Amino acid sequence: MTDFPFDAVLFDCDGVLVDSEPITARVLTEMLNELGWAITFEEATRIFTGKAVRDELPLIQARTGVALAPEWFAQFRERRNGALDRELREIPGAPDAVRSLHQTLSGRIAVASGADRRKVELQLAKVGIAECFGERVFSGHEMPRSKPHPDVYLAAASALGVDPRRCAVVEDTVTGATAGVAAGATVFGYSPSANGHSSAEALREVGVAHVFTDMAQLPGLLAGWAAAR
DSSP states (O other): OTTOSOSEEEEOOBTTTBOOHHHHHHHHHHHHHHTTOOOOHHHHHHHHTTSOGGGGHHHHHHHHOOOOOHHHHHHHHHHHHHHHHHHOOBOTTHHHHHHHHHHHTTTOEEEEESSOHHHHHHHHHHTTOHHHHTTOEEEGGGSSSOTTSSHHHHHHHHHHTOOGGGEEEEESSHHHHHHHHHTTOEEEEEOOSSTTSOOHHHHHHTTOSEEESOGGGHHHHHHTHHHHO
16 A cells, blocks of 8 residues: 555554563562562552563562572563463454554564563464564564663664654553654554553653554554544
């Protein structure tokens, strides 16, 4: 479609394509309790959703009094990935939206996640959309700075040969939306009623252009964006 208003679409992964945040938060809650931090699931969801656990290391060490070794993070990833492999489900409507936009844009879509690459690739394969992205998977762990900085979105746009200002970014958290806005993209905020997503109000406050609640709406929303403005 030559009149499609964006040159590429860049997706966050957790909470946008897959319903992974509750699973990750549960595993993290268990492991932090084992370290002596009596954090609840709700608190872990509020504090860590949209952020890399490694970026919260000072907070974890302050609350537990434990200097975490690389082995702890390796164990966390192992337990998390095992739970994701057993329990992960897609965000309703997300796989069809991805396939539609992949076709519309002749493959110019990418995943730009704050998570580690192994997690992202595991999740895309689990819900059957890995082939839509191929090598176009970008991890904040491999960038100089992760979200809320724009590095991972700038890297994805550059790899696609697209000006980030001509990209649509799909995010569900303030942290990720801040990164997309900083990259110069037009950010669309996914904010259903389920736990783990930032509120519509919070997303708008950081510059999200439009908030929507149903991933099935996304292809039509993007296609009609120029006319809607």
